[in-house]
Amino acid sequence: MRTQLKKKQLIKQIALANMLVAGAMAGQVMAQEGEDAQLEEVVVTGFRGSLQEALSTKRDETGVVDAIMAEDIADFPDMNLAESIQRIPGVSINRVNGEGKQVTVRGLRGDFNRIRINGMEAMNTTGSSDSSGGANRGRGFDFNTFASELFNSIVVRKTASASVEEGSLGATIDLRTARPFDYDEGTTVALSVQGMSNDLSSGTDPRFAGLASYANDDKTFGALVSVAYSDREIIEEGFSTVRWQDGTFRSVEGVNCSANPADPGCVATDTSSLNYHPRIPRYGRLSHNQERLGITGSLQFAPSEQTTISLDGMYSTFEATRDEEYLEIFFRSQEKNIDVIDYTINSANNTMASGTFDISPVGNGTHPIRSEHRFDELNTDFTQLTLTIEHDFNDRMRGTLFAGNSKSEFDNPRQTTILADAMGDITGVTYDFSKNGKAPSMTFGSLDVTDPSQFAFTEFRDRPQNVDNSFSTVQADVEYDLSETMTLSAGVSWKEFEYNLRENRREGTFGSLVCANNLAECDLDGDGTDDIVGLPLTGALVGQLTGFGDGLPGYVPSTWVSPNVNAAVALIDGYNIPAAFRAYQDVVEEDTGAWAQLSFMSELGSIPVRGDIGFRYVETETTSTGVVSGVNVTVVRQYEDFLPSLNLAFDVSEDVIVRFAAAEVMTRPGLSSLTPGGSLDSYSGEPWTYKRGNPGLDPYRATSYDVGVEYYFADEALVSFSYFLKDVSSFFNSSGSIFVPFSQSELPLSAAVPSSPLRVALDAGEDPQVEISQTLNGGDAELDGFEVIYQQPFSFLPGKLANLGFTGNYTKVDSDEIIGFSPDSYNATLYYEDDKWSARVSVAYRDAYVTRSANSAGRDERGVAETTNVDFSASYQLNDETTLTFEALNLTDEFEYQVFDAADLVNVYHHTGTTYMLGFRWNPETL
Numbered sequence: 001m002r003t004q005l006k007k008k009q010l011i012k013q014i015a016l017a018n019m020l021v022a023g024a025m026a027g028q029v030m031a032q033e034g035e036d037a038q039l040e041e042v043v044v045t046g047f048r049g050s051l052q053e054a055l056s057t058k059r060d061e062t063g064v065v066d067a068i069m070a071e072d073i074a075d076f077p078d079m080n081l082a083e084s085i086q087r088i089p090g091v092s093i094n095r096v097n098g099e100g101k102q103v104t105v106r107g108l109r110g111d112f113n114r115i116r117i118n119g120m121e122a123m124n125t126t127g128s129s130d131s132s133g134g135a136n137r138g139r140g141f142d143f144n145t146f147a148s149e150l151f152n153s154i155v156v157r158k159t160a161s162a163s164v165e166e167g168s169l170g171a172t173i174d175l176r177t178a179r180p181f182d183y184d185e186g187t188t189v190a191l192s193v194q195g196m197s198n199d200l201s202s203g204t205d206p207r208f209a210g211l212a213s214y215a216n217d218d219k220t221f222g223a224l225v226s227v228a229y230s231d232r233e234i235i236e237e238g239f240s241t242v243r244w245q246d247g248t249f250r251s252v253e254g255v256n257c258s259a260n261p262a263d264p265g266c267v268a269t270d271t272s273s274l275n276y277h278p279r280i281p282r283y284g285r286l287s288h289n290q291e292r293l294g295i296t297g298s299l300q301f302a303p304s305e306q307t308t309i310s311l312d313g314m315y316s317t318f319e320a321t322r323d324e325e326y327l328e329i330f331f332r333s334q335e336k337n338i339d340v341i342d343y344t345i346n347s348a349n350n351t352m353a354s355g356t357f358d359i360s361p362v363g364n365g366t367h368p369i370r371s372e373h374r375f376d377e378l379n380t381d382f383t384q385l386t387l388t389i390e391h392d393f394n395d396r397m398r399g400t401l402f403a404g405n406s407k408s409e410f411d412n413p414r415q416t417t418i419l420a421d422a423m424g425d426i427t428g429v430t431y432d433f434s435k436n437g438k439a440p441s442m443t444f445g446s447l448d449v450t451d452p453s454q455f456a457f458t459e460f461r462d463r464p465q466n467v468d469n470s471f472s473t474v475q476a477d478v479e480y481d482l483s484e485t486m487t488l489s490a491g492v493s494w495k496e497f498e499y500n501l502r503e504n505r506r507e508g509t510f511g512s513l514v515c516a517n518n519l520a521e522c523d524l525d526g527d528g529t530d531d532i533v534g535l536p537l538t539g540a541l542v543g544q545l546t547g548f549g550d551g552l553p554g555y556v557p558s559t560w561v562s563p564n565v566n567a568a569v570a571l572i573d574g575y576n577i578p579a580a581f582r583a584y585q586d587v588v589e590e591d592t593g594a595w596a597q598l599s600f601m602s603e604l605g606s607i608p609v610r611g612d613i614g615f616r617y618v619e620t621e622t623t624s625t626g627v628v629s630g631v632n633v634t635v636v637r638q639y640e641d642f643l644p645s646l647n648l649a650f651d652v653s654e655d656v657i658v659r660f661a662a663a664e665v666m667t668r669p670g671l672s673s674l675t676p677g678g679s680l681d682s683y684s685g686e687p688w689t690y691k692r693g694n695p696g697l698d699p700y701r702a703t704s705y706d707v708g709v710e711y712y713f714a715d716e717a718l719v720s721f722s723y724f725l726k727d728v729s730s731f732f733n734s735s736g737s738i739f740v741p742f743s744q745s746e747l748p749l750s751a752a753v754p755s756s757p758l759r760v761a762l763d764a765g766e767d768p769q770v771e772i773s774q775t776l777n778g779g780d781a782e783l784d785g786f787e788v789i790y791q792q793p794f795s796f797l798p799g800k801l802a803n804l805g806f807t808g809n810y811t812k813v814d815s816d817e818i819i820g821f822s823p824d825s826y827n828a829t830l831y832y833e834d835d836k837w838s839a840r841v842s843v844a845y846r847d848a849y850v851t852r853s854a855n856s857a858g859r860d861e862r863g864v865a866e867t868t869n870v871d872f873s874a875s876y877q878l879n880d881e882t883t884l885t886f887e888a889l890n891l892t893d894e895f896e897y898q899v900f901d902a903a904d905l906v907n908v909y910h911h912t913g914t915t916y917m918l919g920f921r922w923n924p925e926t927l
Contacts, residue, residue: 047831047833047838047840048716048793048805048833050069051716051791051805051807052715052716053067053069054066054067054068054069055712055716055718055791057069057155058710058718059657059710059712061649062161062599062610062611062612062647062648062649063157063158063159063160063161063612063647063659063661064157064158064159064647064659064661064706064708064722065155065156065157065158065159066088066089066090066155066156066158067088067153067154067155067156068084068085068087068088068153068154069152069153078148078871078889079098079099079100079889079915080099080100080143080144080145080146080147080148080292081100081143081144081146081147081148081150081151081154081175082099082100082101082102082103082143082144083099083100083148084148084151084154085100085103085143085154085156085173086100086103086827086844087827087829087842087844088154088156088809088827089787089789089809089811089827090105090106090156090158090171090787090809090811090825091103091104091105091156091827092104092811092822092825092844092846093844093846094864095867095896096144097144097234097236097286097288097290097912098234098236098890098896098912098913098915099144099234100143100144101126101142101143101144102136102140102141102142102143103141103143103173104170104820104821104822105156105158105170105171105173106158106170106171106724106783106785106787106811106813107170107783107785107811107813107815107818107820107821107822108169108170108171108726108783108818108820108821109140109170109820109821110138110139110140110141111138111139111140111667111670112168112169112170112667112700113140113141113168113169113170113171113172113173114165114167114168114171114172114173115141115172115173115175116172116173116174116175117175117176117177117314117384117406118175118176118177118312118314118384118386118388118404119174119386119388119402119404120384120386120402120404120406120471120473121165121167121406121471121473121495122141122382122384122406122408122471123139123141123406123408123469123471123497123499124141124142124143124145124146124380124382124408124469125137125142125380125408125410125467125469126142126144126145126318126378126380126410127376127378127410127412135410135412135465135467136410136467137467137501137585137670137671137672138670138671138672139667139668139670139671142380144318145292145294145316145317145318145380145382146292146294146316146382147209147228147229147230147292147294149192149209149226149228150177150209150226150228150294150296150314150316151175151176151177152176152177152178152182153174153175153176154173154174154175154176155173155174155176156171156172156173156174157171157172157173157174158170158171158706158724159645159647159661159663159704159706160643160645160661160663160665160704161597161612161614161645161647161663162595162596162597162612162614162615162616162643162644162645163477163489163491163595163597163612163614165493165495165593165616166591166593166616166618166641166643166665166666167666167667167668168665168667169665169666169667169700169702169704169726169728170667177226177296177298177312177314178211178213178224178226178296178298179222179224179298179300179310179312180213180214180215180222180223180224180298180299180300181215181219181222181300181302181308182213183213183215183224184215185215185216185217185218185219186214186215186217187212187213187214188211188212188213188214189210189211189212189213189922189924190210190211190921190922190923191208191209191210191211191921191922191923192208192209192210192885192919192920192921192922193206193207193208193919193920194206194207194208194885194887194917194918194919195207195917195918195919196230196232196915196916196917197915197916198233198234198235198912198913198914198915198916199550199551199893199913199914200235200236200237200550200551200911200912200913201233201234201235201913202233203233205230205231205232205233206229206230206231207229207230207231207232207917207919208228208229208230209226209227209228209229210226210227211224211225211226211227212224212225212226213225215300219302220301220302220303221300221301221302222298222299222300223297223298223299223300224296224297224298224299225295225296225297225298226295226296226297227293227294227295228292228293228294229292229293229294230290230291230292231289231290231291231292232288232289232290232291232292233287233288233289233290234287234288234289234290234912235285235286235287235288235912235913236285236286236287236288236910236911236912237284237285237286237548237549237550237551237552237910237911238283238284238439238552238895238896238908238909238910238911239281239282239283239284239438239439239440239552239556239906239908239909239910240280240281240282240284240898240906240907240908240909240910241278241279241280241281241282241900241905241906241907241908242278242279242280242282242332242907243279243860243862243900243907244276244277244278244279244351244900244901244905245276245277245279245331245332246270246271246273246274246275246276246277247270247271247277247331247333247335248261248266248269248270248271248335248336249266249269249270249335249336249338249339249340250335250336250337250338250339251266251339251340252265252266252268252269252339252340252343253265253340253341253342253343257270265340265343268343268345269340269343269345269352273350274350275345275350275351275352276350276351276352276901276905277331277351277352277355278329278331278431279331279332280328280329280330280331280332281328281329281331281431281440281442282326282327282328282329282372283326283327283328283442283548283556283557283560284324284325284326284327284910285323285324285325285545285548286322286323286324286325286910287322287323287325288320288321288322289320289321289322290318290319290320291317291318291319291320292316292317292318293316293317293318294314294315294316294317295314295315295316296312296313296314296315297312297313297314298310298311298312298313299311305392306391306392306393307389307390307391307392308388308389308390308391309387309388309389309390310386310387310388310389310390311385311386311387311388312384312385312386312388313383313384313385313386314382314383314384314385315381315382315383315384316380316381316382316383317379317380317381317382318378318379318380318381318382319378319379320376320377320378320379321375321376321377321378322374322375322376322378323373323374323375323565324372324373324374324375324376325371325372325373325374325545325562326371326372326373327371327449327545327557327560328369328370328371328372329357329359329368329369329429329431329442330367330368330369330370331368334362334368337359337360337361337362337368338357338358338359338360338368339357339358339359340355340356340357341355341356341357341358341428342355342356343355343356344434346433346434348903349903349904349905350903351433351903351905353432353433353434354430354431354432354433354434355430355431356428356429356430357429357430358425358426358427358428358429358445359425359426359427359429360425361421361423361424361425361533364513364516364533365458365515365532365533365534366419366421366458366459366513366533366534367421367422367423367426367458369421369422369426369429369444369447370419370420370421370422370458371419371420371449371455371560371561371562371563372417372418372419372420373417373418373420373543373562373563373564373565374415374416374417374418374565375414375415375416375417375565376412376414376415376416377411377412377413377414378410378411378412379410379411379412379413380408380409380410380411381407381408381409382406382407382408382409383406383407384404384405384406384407385404385405385406386402386403386404387401387402387403387404388400388401388402389401389402395481396480396481397478397479397480397481398478398479399476399477399478399479400476400477400478401475401476402473402474402475402476402477403473403474403475404471404472404473405470405471405472405473406470406471407468407469407470407471408468408469408470409466409468410466410467410468411466412464412465412466413464413466414462414464415462415463415464415465416460416461416462416565416569416574417459417460417461417462417512418457418459418460418563418564418565418568418569419457419458419459419460419512419563420455420456420457420458420534420537420561420562420563421455421456421458421459421533421534422447422454422455423454423455423456423533424454426444426445426446426447427445427446428443428445428446429442429443429444429445429447430442430443430445435553435555436553437906438895438897438906438909439552439553439556439906439909441553441555441556442556449557449559449560449561450544450559450560450561451561452537452538452541452542452561453536453537453538454561455537455561455563456532456533456534456535456536456537457514457520457534457535457536457537457541457563457568457571458513458514458515458533458534459512459513459514459534460506460507460512460514460519460568460569460572460574461505461506461507461512462505462506462507462569462574462575462577462579463503463504463505463506463582464503464504464506464579465501465502465503465504465582465583466500466501466502467499467500467501468498468499468500469497469498469499469500470497470498471495471496471497472495472496473493473494473495474493474494475491475492475493475494476491476492476493477489477490477491478490478491485600485601485602486598486599486600486601487598487599487600488596488597488598488599489596489597489598489599489614490594490595490596490597491594491595492593492594492595493591493592493593493594493595494590494591494592494593495589495590495591495592495593496588496589496590496591497587497588497589497590497591498586498587498588498589499585499586499587499588499589499671500585500586501583501584501585501586501672502583502584503582503583503584504579504580504581504582505579505580505582506574506575506577506578506579506580507580513533513534514534514535514572515530515532515533515534516530519572519574519577520534520535520571520572522534522535535571537561537563539567540564540567540571541563541564541567541568541571542561542563542564543561543562543563543564544559544560544561544562545559545560545561545562546558546559547559548560550913551893551911551913581627581630583677584625584626584627584632584677585624585625585626585671585672585675585677585693586623586624586625586626586675587622587623587624587625587671587674587675588622588623589620589621589622589623589668590620590621590622591618591619591620591621592618592619593616593617593618593619594616594617594618595614595615595616595617596614596615597612597613597614597615598612598613598614599611599612600612604650607650607651607652608650608651609648609649609650609651610648610649610651611646611647611648611649612645612646612647613644613645613646613647614644614645615642615643615644615645616642616643616645617640617641617642617643618640618641618643619638619639619640620638620639620640620641620668620699621636621637621638622636622637622638622674622695623635623636624636624637624674624675624676624693624695625675625676625677626675626676626677626678626692626693627677628676628677628678628679628680628690628692628747628751629679629680629682629750629751629752629753631748631750631751633676633677633746633747633748633751634676635676635695635696635746637695637696639698639699641664641666641699641701642664643663643664643665643666644663644664645661645662645663645664646660646661646662646663647659647660647661648660648661655711655712655713656709656710656711656712657709657710657712658708658709658710659706659707659708659709659710659722660706660707661704661705661706662703662704662705662706663703663704664701664702664703664704665701665702665703665704666699666700666701666702667699667700668699668700669694669697669698669699669700672693673693673694673697673775674693674694674695674697675692675693675695676692676693676695676746677692677693678690678691678692678693679691679692680747680751680752680758682752682753682756682757682758682759683753683756683757683758685757686768686769687739687768687769687770687771688742688758688768688769688770688771689770689771689773690745690747690770690771690772690773691772691773691774692772692773692774693774693775694774694775694776695746697775697776697777698730698777699730700728700730700731701728701729701730702726702727702728702729703726703727704724704725704726704727705724705725705727706722706723706724706725707722707723708720708721708722708723708787709721709722714792714793715793716791716792716793716805717791717792717793718789718790718791718792719788719789719790719791720787720788720789721786721787721788722786722787723784723785723786724784724785724786724787725782725783725784726782726783726784727780727782728780728781728782728783728817728818729780730777730778731777731778731779731780731781731817731818735773735774735775735776736773736774736775736776736778737771737772737773737774738771738772738774738776739769739770739771739772740769740770740772741767741768741769741770742758742762742767742768742769742770743767745770745772747770749762781815781816781817781818782815782816782817783813783814783815783818783821784813784814784815785811785812785813785814786811786812787809787810787811787812788809788810788811789808789809790806790807790808790809791805791806791807791808792805792806792807793805794806800834803832803833803834804830804831804832805830805831805832805833806828806829806830806831807828807829807831808826808827808828808829809826809827809828810824810825810826811824811825811826812824813825819849819850819851819852819853820849820850820851821849822846822847822848822849822866823847824845824847825845825846825847826843826844826845827842827843827844827845828842828843829841829842829843835877836876836877837874837875837876837877838874838875838876838877839872839873839874839875840872840873840874841870841871841872842870842871842872842873843868843869843870843871844868844869844871845866845867845868845869846866846867847866848863848864848865848866848899849863849864850862850863851863851864851898854901854902859901859902860900860901861900861901861902862898862899862900862907863898863899863904864896864897864898864899865897865898865899865904867894867896867897868892868894869889869890869892869894870890870891870892870894871887871888871889871890871891872887872888872891873885873886873887873888874886874887875921880925881922881923881924881925882920882921882922883920883921883922883923884919884920885917885918885919885920885921886916886917886918887916887917888914888915888916888917889914889915889916889917890912890913890914890915891914892914893911893912893913893914894911895909895910895911896908896909896910896911896912897909
């Protein structure tokens with residue numbers, strides 16, 4: 001603790017000293033002019049030229065910035081935009097369906113990072129399987145809807161400045177699509193076409209991208225359109241447990257545990273022993289079909305030499321279906337219907353490592369052994385339109401007016417689950433983790449899992465939902481050159497963000513059983529009592545999963561009965577069952593801000609110094625609406641932030657830059673955390689329990705520091721080291737309670753159920769105590785770490801070896817309180833490039849990370865194990881216009897391995913195979 005305090009004091013002393021130095025230098029600049037800044041013109045030619053352009057961007061900035069340019073984006077083997085961004089130092093990604101989805105920057109997950117497309121903040125939401133987090137209900141941006149080919153540059157701003165909008169504790173990621181004035185006069189066209197195949201799926205899938213741009217001879221008008229399309233089938237297979245649990249079995253080795261709770265076997269396997277067994281061990285196949293279309297358009301006008309008008313539009317649609325098919329043993333809460341014939345305990349991780357079981361139907365006739373088939377439709381539409389007007393009033397004064405709107409609409413109209421349960425008593429069922437702790441063997445004893453006559457259609461569930469996000473922005477900025485080495489800039493901004501969530505359920509009055517809900521005729525003799533627990537799995541209801549297990553241990557089953565979702569829904573007319581309300585969340589956030597910044601060039605002694613110092617002031621108002629006891633509850637909240645920032649770059653020599661940055665930064669709370677909706681217990685007694693989100697949450701606030709040195713020791717070469725520290729206040733605890741009178745709970749009287757004890761007390765004029773259970777702001781947290789970057793072409797080597805080069809980075813992060821970060825991560829690329837051939841091998845490593853903290857008992861922690869993804873790409877230039885391309889993604893078929901508890905018990909162990917892409921790029925000279 002003492003070391004941490006000393007470290008923080010040292011950093012803060014450096015920050016204070018630099019603030020004073022910055023102020024002194026600003027005064028000197030007013031009195032004497034520095035030398036003119038010389039801007040190096042960079043000609044981009046090929047992959048190496050693109051790397052050099054990215055280094056020039058990094059070098060010229062006063063803050064800590066890293067970038068990827070168009071050639072990098074095109075040449076790296078990436079399936080979507082997230083996988084392009086992971087090449088940037090300090091960036092790692094999480095993967096869903098074998099593709100990148102969200103990014104983490106310097107240990108801070110997606111909710112802490114802001115995404116801007118063509119200068120405008122945006123949100124984008126997609127869905128995923130339950131084990132991967134389901135639908136995105138936070139502030140994190142889902143990148144997997146966007147093809148990387150749509151973007152010309154990606155810039156990650158890791159330090160804050162007053163000119164960049166607030167809202168990021170991690171980084172601001174700027175994505176820029178192409179504009180016509182980016183290209184030469186005349187007509188420019190480009191086309192790429194690829195065919196995709198995968199180890200686990202059949203057939204070839206298409207992927208193509210094209211661009212057409214026109215600019216007139218004097219570049220007073222230009223128009224551009226680009227399109228990217230892909231249609232892909234993804235097969236995901238493996239084993240999962242849906243977490244682990246403890247429980248008391250009916251009997252163990254012939255001893256009735258209810259009658260003999262002290263029996264050693266019953267004790268070893270029951271709740272008191274804390275020896276876990278898998279909750280729902282299951283083999284599973286997830287079949288994804290994804291159609292991705294992206295379109296960008298841009299119009300540019302230059303009515304005079306002083307004015308440029310840019311109108312940029314973007315549209316993306318991501319349409320997917322997913323079939324999840326599982327063969328499972330439903331231990332969850334069903335131990336009382338299970339006899340343990342024999343077992344082994346692994347004392348190293350406190351688990352029942354293997355067992356043999358006899359299993360009976362449960363009380364309502366359903367069975368713990370079941371075949372599950374879930375079907376999802378997942379559609380995301382993203383639209384954005386922005387207008388930028390840039391005008392030079394004179395040689396010293398410039399202004400920018402910016403306005404835009406973006407909208408992301410996620411719709412999950414079908415989330416349908418059909419369950420087919422085994423029938424009767426089943427003996428000799430086993431599982432065994434001793435052979436493989438990630439993919440155990442499971443056998444089903446007397447049950448033939450390929451025989452549909454031994455299964456019945458028992459349950460139906462449908463849980464449609466939709467999430468909409470929209471942004472509207474207007475901002476005006478102005479710059480004035482006080483001198484050749486000092487510029488004063490300022491601006492105002494207004495933003496409105498809307499978030500809407502709706503979720504419904506079709507499950508009937510008594511749950512999801514088709515017989516109990518009279519969804520099917522189960523009383524065969526008409527005596528008023530159901531004769532069957534579910535419908536026989538015959539005719540159109542029968543489906544078979546085949547060919548399972550490629551890349552898995554040989555003992556896994558290759559086929560099993562899987563119910564037909566469409567036939568089952570049609571049989572019970574499931575989609576015409578009235579949908580019951582489940583969740584309703586609305587948040588409107590309005591942000592009004594103003595900022596001012598002084599940018600300067602000066603000298604400290606004989607050392608040239610560049611920098612900016614400024615502040616940003618912002619007022620935030622949120623209006624949150626949720627539902628409690630069928631009644632809408634709305635809460636309005638306001639707060640304000642003053643955010644100073646400083647960035648300094650010391651050019652200590654021609655090749656060495658030392659950087660320092662300090663800033664106050666903030667990230668607003670996750671949107672689903674702000675809802676006042678929840679449940680009010682009107683019968684439990686005082687204090688009455690109200691469980692909800694917390695519309696009164698303060699944002700995460702932090703003081704951020706960065707210190708770094710960069711050595712540009714040769715052309716296209718860099719070695720650098722950066723240290724960063726985030727000192728976070730108002731950190732969120734997972735949950736807590738506050739006690740207030742009902743009159744201060746922000747609940748209307750109608751939220752109390754009529755005639756309930758609570759309502760009676762309120763009607764009598766009492767003001768009883770309410771316990772509000774919610775997420776709370778807690779204490780402080782700290783995150784720190786460092787980045788190392790090394791990039792160099794090996795032009796010093798002899799012969800063809802001189803065409804080799806390397807670019808790589810390593811990030812180390814440490815925090816005791818913040819979840820979602822990996823202690824270690826690195827990216828490395830070895831490349832070769834000559835006049836004809838280009839090839840690169842890329843490795844992305846991410847250390848294990850926690851996705852959910854342990855509970856109060858120190859258990860139930862969840863996380864993701866370390867991953868190493870290896871990709872390869874190569875191209876051959878046939879002529880000046882045409883290039884052949886080949887890419888291979890996930891060469892080692894890395895598994896997704898989610899873990900449970902500190903013992904790293906398997907939660908999910910799935911793989912998606914290796915993807916191969918073969919095609920060509922056509923880039924004729926300007927027509």
